Amino acid sequence: MLVIEGLTRRFGTKAAVDDVSLEIPAGSFVGVIGRSGAGKSTLLRLINRLNDPTAGRIRFGDRDVTALGGAALRAWRADCAMIFQQFNLVGRLDVLTNVLLGRLNKVSTGTSVLRLWSADDRAIALSALDSFDMGSFAHQRAESLSGGQQQRVAIARALVQEPKILLADEPIASLDPRNTKLVMDALQRINKEFGITVLCNLHSLDLARAYCDRLVGMAAGKVVFDGRGFDLTDDVARRLYGLEAGDVVDETVPTAPVAAREKAFA
Numbered sequence: 001m002l003v004i005e006g007l008t009r010r011f012g013t014k015a016a017v018d019d020v021s022l023e024i025p026a027g028s029f030v031g032v033i034g035r036s037g038a039g040k041s042t043l044l045r046l047i048n049r050l051n052d053p054t055a056g057r058i059r060f061g062d063r064d065v066t067a068l069g070g071a072a073l074r075a076w077r078a079d080c081a082m083i084f085q086q087f088n089l090v091g092r093l094d095v096l097t098n099v100l101l102g103r104l105n106k107v108s109t110g111t112s113v114l115r116l117w118s119a120d121d122r123a124i125a126l127s128a129l130d131s132f133d134m135g136s137f138a139h140q141r142a143e144s145l146s147g148g149q150q151q152r153v154a155i156a157r158a159l160v161q162e163p164k165i166l167l168a169d170e171p172i173a174s175l176d177p178r179n180t181k182l183v184m185d186a187l188q189r190i191n192k193e194f195g196i197t198v199l200c201n202l203h204s205l206d207l208a209r210a211y212c213d214r215l216v217g218m219a220a221g222k223v224v225f226d227g228r229g230f231d232l233t234d235d236v237a238r239r240l241y242g243l244e245a246g247d248v249v250d251e252t253v254p255t256a257p258v259a260a261r262e263k264a265f266a
């Protein structure tokens with residue numbers, strides 16, 4: 001269980017995240033929604049300690065994440081993979097090597113410096129690529145792939161890291177509808193098949209409703225909604241998004257996967 005208590009991050013006088021408290025059970029698929037500037041990215045960056053909080057605490061099991069430093073902080077970051085809107089692959093390297101970079105925390109320093117990957121690590125990386133239909137691209141340079149393909153490689157790299165939590169910061173913001181679906185399906189597999197907790201910032205409310213078991217709505221750094229997708233009424237959406245509400249409701253997104261729907265209505 002990830003427990004966030006009174007988490008606040010100020011930049012100058014502005015509170016980007018303002019007294020946020022959440023309990024996220026293992027295996028959840030949480031969509032963090034809200035308009036631009038609501039504090040979604042800052043919340044994810046606080047969780048994996050790319051930003052430090054001004055106040056409050058983050059706990060994961062018996063670890064006080066906010067107090068970690070040195071090797072313990074590196075271990076937390078390995079448990080807490082992050083993917084970004086811009087994919088963050090090494091364009092000149094081939095796809096397989098990019099995925100193997102996710103194994104760096106699992107191998108000795110000698111292996112990582114010399115990139116002498118074991119047959120086991122290669123098999124793990126290839127299997128992760130296969131999971132997302134990217135096995136046949138293993139030896140292509142990452143920069144030669146489409147955005148949606150690159151994001152699936154980034155998800156495979158996160159998977160081989162064997163994290164407990166995957167933080168996805170607007171992972172489909174720059175993708176077309178087909179690639180959006182492929183990437184969201186990949187995140188759903190990470191969650192449902194591999195049991196990894198997923199926290200995903202999304203601009204599209206309909207996508208969040210279709211894929212996430214739970215939605216956390218943020219406005220001006222605060223949590224203003226926390227519930228299931230079908231509990232989020234148009235009225236709440238309008239409060240969350242203001243004039244943007246019309247833009248975030250898109251009729252063309254895929255319908256909720258059956259398993260997710262059944263779980264949501266259980």
Ligand SMILES: Nc1ncnc2c1ncn2[C@@H]1O[C@H](COP(=O)(O)OP(=O)(O)OP(=O)(O)O)[C@@H](O)[C@H]1O
Binds near residue numbers: 011014015041
């Ligand atoms: N490093 C920083 N320095 C100063 N202000 C910052 C910094 N990072 C974020 N902010 C401010 O904090 C607020 C929340 O930003 P954040 O990026 O978390 O919002 P967001 O909901 O993720 O928005 P978007 O959807 O546009 O990414 C914004 O007003 C932003 O300008």
